[in-house]
Amino acid sequence: MSENIKIPKRIAQTVLNSLKGGVVPRIGLPYITVGRKNEIEALLHDVDIIQEGGASCRFIVGRYGSGKSFLLQTIRNYVMDKGFIVVDADLSPERRLQGTRGQGLATYRELISNLATKTRPEGGALTLVLDRWINAVQTEAVQALGGNADDKTLAQETDKKIYAVTSSLQDMVHGFEFSRLLSAYYHAYLDGDDITKAKVVRWFRGEYSLKKEAKEELGVNIIISDDDWYEYLKLFAVFFRLAGYAGMMIMIDELVNIYKVPNSITRQYNYEKILTMYNDALQGKAKYLGIIMGATPQAVEDRHRGVFSYEALRSRLAEGKFSKPGTRDLLAPVIRLEPLSAEEMLVLCEKLSQMHSALYGYERTVSTDDLVTFIKVEYGRIGADQNITPREVIRDFIELLDLLFQNPGTTLSGLLQSDSFCYAKSEAVSDNAQGEFAEFEI
DSSP: OOOOOOOOHHHHHHHHHHHHTTSOOSSOGGGTOOSOHHHHHHHHHHHHHHHTTOEEEEEEEOOTTSSHHHHHHHHHHHHHHTTEEEEEEEOBTTBOSSOSSSHHHHHHHHHHHTOBOSSOTTSOOHHHHHHHHHHHHHHHHHHHTTTOOOHHHHHHHHHHHHHHHHHTTTTSTTHHHHHHHHHHHHHHHHHTOHHHHHHHHHHHTTOOOOHHHHHHHHSOSOOOOTTTHHHHHHHHHHHHHHTTOOEEEEEEEOTHHHHTOSOHHHHHHHHHHHHHHHHHHHHTOSOSEEEEEEEOHHHHHOTTTSGGGSHHHHHHHSOOSSOBTTBOOTTSSEEEOOOOOHHHHHHHHHHHHHHHHHHHTOOOOOOHHHHHHHHHHHHTSTTHHHHOOHHHHHHHHHHHHHHHHHOTTOOHHHHHTSHHHHHHHHHHTSHHHHHHTTTOOO
């Protein structure tokens, strides 16, 4: 069994509340990460390639509650520790990759709003990143001049270094205007012009709706739109690298919301955008950029409405002849999540039990035998081998822990034998279930 680890109460509270509510916490994941070792290693291999100037595009496929979002958050936390900028968004009816009423731009705005770094993991870090870049350039200029330059010489040296960054972006699509705005932000920063700074940030966030307004306020003839928002993410990825970060990771979950779009032409436009992003990553058109998308199996594999209804994507993403459950190719573009084993769920429940007792300050009473019994009950339900998900097991277990804490005279075995659990228990002690757990060891 694992050792007790001191966990800050704020983190423990957030983790337990999030999991009980069926959502993935943004903090504290290392304390409860179980399994997924091979999937994590495969994704971290991509991270090394991105740092060297490459790009990657992956799809994490699993049923609701299977751990897609958990895996995405785990990678998110890891890459931020490695110096990456991370932007993430969940698709919804209002947020797609492409749309006729601004749904693509809405996704871009959500991504930029959630822009996060190691020092600002909760998001909203765009202004912080821009200011940090300017401070770093000024420091480099001072060092280059030996620290003895006057204000005018220092300003000239800083201007040269800023220009070196902006000019290297100008060959990219929309790079000229992007560079002009970076330069405008820099000069507004030097002049203490917070109004112009705010206007540039507003433009970067995609909040200008009229080209005329952007022209009058910032002198640029374009605005970020539904059609070209992804091009600006590619620009940001290169800029962030030049600003001292390792690269940029884009995480888009809930692709199922494209699958649910009733209009077939709209779905095809969205899948075409996915194809563009995928091709850019594999053909070297994007640099320092990683893309990870989360989807359900149906949203990917359905030939009528899913990703595979777009033949160009199906031919690129379909599984090969030799991949099968238990021996999946984790270097392929699509990573299909296998269910967590009963043993892995047992370890997770033990971690949660320790976290719960430490948070509420009581002597842990749930024994190893209690944990085994609980796992047997959960995995013994009819169809559990195909349908049970970590989300369901975790929510049940945290509920049990809460009840045990609030009712000191209650035992876990007593709760498992109650009416609400009896249907599961009767299946758990069936011959099949007993056979499944005959070799179950701790």
